[in-house]
Amino acid sequence: MPDVNALSELRSILGPKGYSDDQDVIYPWLTDWRGRFTGAAAALLSPATTQEVAAIVRVAATYRLSLVPQGGNSGMVAGATPNSSGDQLILSMRRMNNITAIDADTGLISCEAGVILQNLHEAAAQAGRRFPLTLGGKGSATVGGLISTNAGGTQVLRHGTMRLLVAGLEAVLPDGSIYDAMAPLKKDNRGYDLKQLLIGGEGTIGVVTKAVLQTVPALIDRCVVWAGVDSPQQAYELLLFMQKHGRDRLEGFEILPQRALNAVLTHISGTRPPLDTTHRWHALMEFVQDDPAQSSPGELAMHLLEDAIADNLLENATIARSDVQAEAFWKIRDSIAEAERAAGAALQHDISVPVAAMARFIEQESPRIEADYPGTKTVAFGHLGDGNIHFHVKAPEGVDIAGWYAGDGKAITSHVYDRVRAYGGSLSAEHGIGQSKIDEFARLGEPARLSALRAIKNAFDPLGIMNPGKLVPLA
């Protein structure tokens, strides 16, 4: 339990709206999104201004309190969940939810860290623009959390991760100083770019309090295509073809195996197969138009598909004929995680390798795991265009799940990450490290990488008050 004087100082800084030690109020924020980690917190701190955040951090430094920054609590690796000691404090950014400016000329949006992604989308749309990053948790994920986890999603292929969309930011550093890099400078060579460390920093070297975000022109039209393919390799060749000829009109390229499609059709009501032919693998593509001078995406897609079929790059394909049908295609993709969950227990790995190597990874590693661990089934799906897939390994039927997770499950996860490392890849493509992956990261991180991370963490947060236990495996 933290020092009572510290809590009393925090209460007086934040007032009744910003401070609570009522465990009923705190309770909903103690468990991570996936429900795997539950912690405890002595208080929930909800500052309304950057100055309040700075004041909180100074109190934390004085009393050596651990702060756990939290946005929408929708992270995938328990990076915003406190530990079980009861000594930590949740620093919730949700009250700082103002969108302060939208510049019509440049499309830049200035906002506070607690703005929810969906509200950002709506504000951009009202200004005739689009914020092109989206993901399942958009109704709760906040700008600060998206920045701190360098979030991805299904539009990364064209628009990049959060890193590419942050034009400026403000953060409170662990010494209580305010780092103001809000001016949206396109060029700035004044040394190491601290902004780049805070992006993806998981709140371990500072708390993002504000940001300036780049938007893109609003969509005029889109065209969603579903294609049946024979293999990940064929899907990759299709991707290369579509990128070469469709250029940045191709906004998303996702793959899934027949097994995942079956799970969705079985477990998610109202879904139906886009094609009446069967295929080992499927690709979902979205082509867009955001410039009146461009051809319609439907025309573009039609031409490209004709050529792709002639080049033997796919087996069959269909173009969504309406927005309803387009949404239905995307719903299949977006429901895979839910459907797989309904289909049974599985290990989930969010991994990346170089884009050119991903097809080989899937084709070599999936049968190997299924052979080494009889009864398991692999399901690899997701962002082929980014070299990033979600690699699930389903438990054998009838097995004791808890025992399997602790035994074979653990061994399989280690094996998957070993293989990812052999491909030069990453054991966390878009979810981050948080608490969930810290042990495997410690085991597999190259010594030079881990020692650099530790050096940075210690340089910024020598007292260890900012989200300790997350991201950086300490020596």
Add this chain to the structure above:
Amino acid sequence: MPDVNALSELRSILGPKGYSDDQDVIYPWLTDWRGRFTGAAAALLSPATTQEVAAIVRVAATYRLSLVPQGGNSGMVAGATPNSSGDQLILSMRRMNNITAIDADTGLISCEAGVILQNLHEAAAQAGRRFPLTLGGKGSATVGGLISTNAGGTQVLRHGTMRLLVAGLEAVLPDGSIYDAMAPLKKDNRGYDLKQLLIGGEGTIGVVTKAVLQTVPALIDRCVVWAGVDSPQQAYELLLFMQKHGRDRLEGFEILPQRALNAVLTHISGTRPPLDTTHRWHALMEFVQDDPAQSSPGELAMHLLEDAIADNLLENATIARSDVQAEAFWKIRDSIAEAERAAGAALQHDISVPVAAMARFIEQESPRIEADYPGTKTVAFGHLGDGNIHFHVKAPEGVDIAGWYAGDGKAITSHVYDRVRAYGGSLSAEHGIGQSKIDEFARLGEPARLSALRAIKNAFDPLGIMNPGKLVPLA
């Protein structure tokens, strides 16, 4: 003078091709590109492999030797020039000049740090691709130097600075470890992105030894336009219009005042005015085609210019009718620095502010300086589309130049940087800090920024052996 045992160890590691203490050999590398700083070096170290670089750094750590990494020695801020003590060693990366792979599918080029930019351009072109970053020193600038200074140039508007073009890199850190991030992962959320620190790090926390660089499709055609405008503000409105309607077909947008054009016409032989009308300001635009599906850039430019004239966004314009004429337009832009040098002594400031504020900056600050320092003349030219201009202030005629540089000149530079700071801008948009700007950076850098830089420098290089005295103003 360094320890003789250290030099002997280095000689035996590097052999006669890689080690020289012959001052005739060393001499050409002791003075910076602009000729403002001359240092001394006990030896010139020219490793041929990453392992040799690592061995050098380990010797340097053991004997506390200062290493000054150097590529083409074409930097603008003396960041690769040793100090005058004679204790420092130049670590030249020029022998590591192999282009090791070009991937036809992904367009990724793998190479060593000493590859010269022009050779990279040619290798990309031979593979039917284009490396889109270019600058005046391309015949000598190396990949490692371009990365370490996060180089810019005239194509940044569309393709970004070096930061956006680095898909992977390898570096030797100050403890002699090799940081291998060569796998070109599009997504990788394993904590603070060290790659981002090395980009623009000026060799102060590590030496870049290899890189994987992104290329873009080769150009099919281009169209260069010269426009006369009334003011920077009108040029900015023209920029917004061209970006809105030309999208990423607009690859460059540069501005210059009549004064700069006059200097070029006077001092650079073979140049002639693109327009037969006179204008207070000029804008140079390049539109490109790199996709067969796109309209020709000439057609595009013609339509856009018609609409821009109708909207009163420019006074007059001409389209280059041949590649020869296009080159002649660009030659005017590229000769400004040389012409201004010939026209007389001037202070040079490479500055940025938010793009939307640059016109106001020029229009407000230029007359203010000319009024406060009678006889001076300002010349602001360059990358309006990036919010980055080169802001020159010419000395009054007939003044004693050395005395002026030390007196009014110094005061003017401080004033310019003060004003840049008031606009939230950067005193180094693309050249870096090096030695030239370190004092002004120390004076003007926000405390949180400077203390973060120092913390990072000390965390990586506690012995202070990597390019000491550059980039980071130590407390």
